[in-house]
Amino acid sequence: MQWHDTGSFGMIFVIVLVAFILFNIYRAETKKKELYIRRIPGLNAIDDAIGRATEMGKPVLMVPGIGGLNAISVQALNIFAQVSKAAAQFGTPIRLCVADAAVFTVAQEVIRDVYQQQGLSEKFDPDSVRFVTDRQFAFAAGVSGLILREKVAAAFFLGEFFAESLIFAETANSIGAIQVAGSTEKSQTPFFIAACDYVLIGDEFYAASAYLTRQPILVGSLVGQDWCKILIAACVLFGFMVNSYQRTQTTSLQRMPWSEAEPEAWAQLTPEEQGNFEAVEVMKDTGTPTLVKKENTGLYRVFNPMRDRESLTVTREKKAVVAPLGGGE
Amino acid sequence: MTQSQIDLFNAIKITCGVLATLGLYSVLYKETKFFRFFEHVFLGLAAGYAIVALWKETLYPTWWLKMTGVMNEGVMAEPAYWVYIILLPIGLLGYFVFSKKHNWLSRIPIGIILGLWAGQQVQIWWQTNGPQIYSSMQPVIPTETTSFFKPITTGAGFTPERIAEINAQIWPSQAINNFIFVVTLLAAFTYFVYSIELKTPVLKGFNKLGRWMLMIGFGAIFGSTVMARFALVIDRMYYLWFEWLESIMRVFGR
Amino acid sequence: MTPEKPTFFEKIQNVDKRILYLILIVLTTIPLFPMFSSIVLPNEPAPHSQAFYYQLMSVPEGKTVFIQSDWTLSTRGENAGHIESLLRTVMSKKLKFAIYTVADPQAPGVYRKYIQSVNAERKRAGMKEYKQWEDYVDLSYFPNAEGTLNAIGSDVRKIFNKRVKDPASGKDRLVFESPVLKDVVKVGDVGLYVVITASNSFDRTVERLSDKTKVVVMCTGVIGPSTLPFFQSGQIKGASIGLKGAVDVEYMMKYGLNYPDSTGKIKVPWSGKEELKADPVVEGMTIARGSLYFMSFHAAIALLILAVTVGNIGMFMARRKKA
């Protein structure tokens, strides 16, 4: 039965995905001609928004979500780097409100770099990048207060937003600011859709920096992601065909826990052994052919590897018992 | 403290809460000084509490106690893993961010945090998405066509075997639903393909369909979220009126 | 745009927000008054609530349940109903439980409050109170959700390496010496793993633990939609979602599931699962907070739907006028 154990399938699958992404990054870096990316409306709006803010002489607000420091907030900061580049050129004031100390550290540096690269270091006001608080709703209160007081003309909410998303969106909407929003939390996207002018749905957010900067690495990895999506889609297509076919067949082999297959043998085991062998499953020939059940399809087996008894019989020698110092554990 | 003192304290506490709530709610009408006051109190308290929590909830239990160990009635409960000390200087490197010359050092703690996060993404991808991929592979060929809909087992007096048999079958109605499921998934998927130009009308249409399906999905989320939010405001009202009155009444011994 | 003053229809398609807000406040408050609170609205529990209640009621007496309570006062409106009905059921079924949080340092304070209040309520009704160490252990807060959940999956005894006071000896002892956890070697040994959450800490729990133990969830309506796929793919065994979920559970606590009352009538049928059956809760309160708030909820939704309809009518009529 060993060949039934497909535990490594998931790992291979992920490795393939990783390979796709890395290969395309390599491809994009070596290739001369630029790879195609479809238009993403929300992002074309960035310049108009900043332009409008400049006319009104009002600041541009940016919020990279309230999540901790991870790829999402880094991604948001990458986009905001582009935004503040434009803002710096127009001389539009910016407000970047952050809810996490680590993100704040990165933000400080990124934005300062942007101004330096533009040769406008003296224009950079360190207070334009603010740590408001790391408490969700205090942050919400602080930011919406800022929105109302400073009458921001454009607001960018990109990153990991939770319940507070609608507080920001509605507040900014009430003073008629242009809003570009996108959240990796799909449960918040509807509220952005309801209250914002432009919304990045799902991983358009991840596509954004590739779209804006056209850096080969980013574009390449975006193409790689597309390959992965196509692979997954193909899997689903293939899978539902195979399943559809196989479910119409009959079989007398039934997959079941070993404890059910051989109750009497099971009963003889010590509780500890039973603990070890809980996961053990066997294919039992029931003799009576029945319609193939979900649990007996080949694909089910691929995605839910079957452990047999041999693979779980493990005997190791115990540690020498040391006198637990002062009766710890 | 006596019971009456406790009641008094609770009454004061809840009254403060009520005032604060009203203060923040006032922004629904207009951004006033009243709101601004409570907003700044809120921000101050939040920041202050963070300062307390950073030691009391993170550093003390997960760092200091590990580093200096735990004694329990004079005997060692946990040994002291002194090497934890190196995390302090690493963390402090972050403070170089304000230095003009050495700000690159602040990227070391950042790099560590991001590295750990990145590694985890690779680790958990399959655990999260594998089962989802499998459960999308819905069978779409009916195995039983004697009835379009699945026969009703409810109170039909079938034997358990018969019911199991019926449930094992794929009935036409289910097959259609599953087909809709797969199509919706793939349509929504094409919406997220960026590098392929959607030239043919078929692809364009599929893409548009995908966007509509997404909108349906988001609408559904909106609908079910409404419950959560209204539950909160209802609970607030309960607090504003009833819990407050109750606490006041207790003080006046009713 | 229009110089002449707006027509009636233009008015009703942009009513001042504040008026809507005021109406909402009034509508949500009135049904909370005592004279309404006695009413129990008719209900049809959702399938995932039914699965949840069945899983909970089918845990054998005396077994241990893990409760991961990841919410704070800010979602009291929904989660309070959840934890109250959960504790009432667990206590009336005489299950032991270990309660802790991986999400928020404030969460322990919150769930302690509810353990106390439910205990007090049982005391008033003359039922047995739940005691730390014998009946439950409170493991409070574990920072870093991912890490903790990984560890719970791989080696629960290592991560739950905490001490609580043993009333017998008055000493702090390792929780695994307590009656509650002495039989728990790996997370698979627990009767049920209940997550009460208001955040996506829940997804992490599924990622780390769904293959190792029976996970069920009580979550806010926001998290709800993202839990349903897990319920479909069988990674979680049941879900009580939002206020409705709380009401469903309270309702089944009162009437049972596939449970014939004295007249033999089944109040809550679980169609397709006739063979399965769950009794109502025998002692203590059943219908409570959830059902009380449910009235106001109906009023609020009615207002929302009304507002949307009026807005659309206004828009159409105004258009027709223009044309």
Add this chain to the structure above:
Amino acid sequence: MDFLAQVDPRVNFWATQPGSVEMWLKILVGLVISAGAIFALIKMPTRGRRPVVMAFTFLCGLFYVLLWIWPSPLNRKPDEIARSPAEGVSFLLADTLPIVATITNILVAILLGLGVYSLIRLHGGRIIKRHADRGFSVVLLVSMLTITVFGYLDWGMRTFGDKEGKLLDIANWGFVNLGADLLFDGLLQQMDSAMFSMIAFFILSAAYRAFRIRSVESTVLMASALILMVSLLSAVVVVWNGNVTNLAAAMNVPLANPSIGEAGALNFLKISNIASWVTSFLQTPALRAVDFGIGLGALAMGLRLWLGLEKGGVSV
């Protein structure tokens, strides 16, 4: 590696007796060494910088990747010895996980000082520059200071001054405990809930404004939202479904419940079934597509960060 494994013997080079001179000495040495290391880094030539940062990032990421890719031990008991070096590694990884898991939180906590510094600089600056809003800045700083003081005093009393847990009972509280509780439980948490519950109002106004039958998109958005909302109103549901049942009885068509795949002809008219159909066969797949996309995005971004491929913006 004993440090990582945290195994017996309970006292070794890495694990010392708590409070012993040896411990403090080792801690001191550790500090000195790392100070030296920092000094070395400061002297580091410019081109050496990026590799250093990348090395840190890579190694940290590598831990979880190893944890994932390395075969995990079967049926391991806490007191067992690895059979082979390979299994030894897997044991080590498993034992190390709880420690590595805490690193992020510790670092972020240490970094919090930066945030507080920026707050104080902003509002202190306002007070000095006699900004119009300086009064509020004072309020902010004062409330920050107060809760900090009360918080630490309260914590100290509970942790060190209260071995037998008297303070768990409010009756034994003193001024400090009451103050801390008032500030945290009475104000801070209530303000959280207040702000949170405010969303309900915004939902109302947002729905009123956005749910208009303008385009196909806004219409389907509204339709599915309304269906879901109505399906939550159990009073409406019971009546609606009751009518469907009567109708079915009148036409004597059998009814059943599609939530498990069963269906009778008129069943889809039941509001609860329409809703559950929408969620299971339209919402679930649509959002699953979003999930796959986001998952892949995170995976790709993670790879780029881990391997140091990110350029510009944040180049760690």
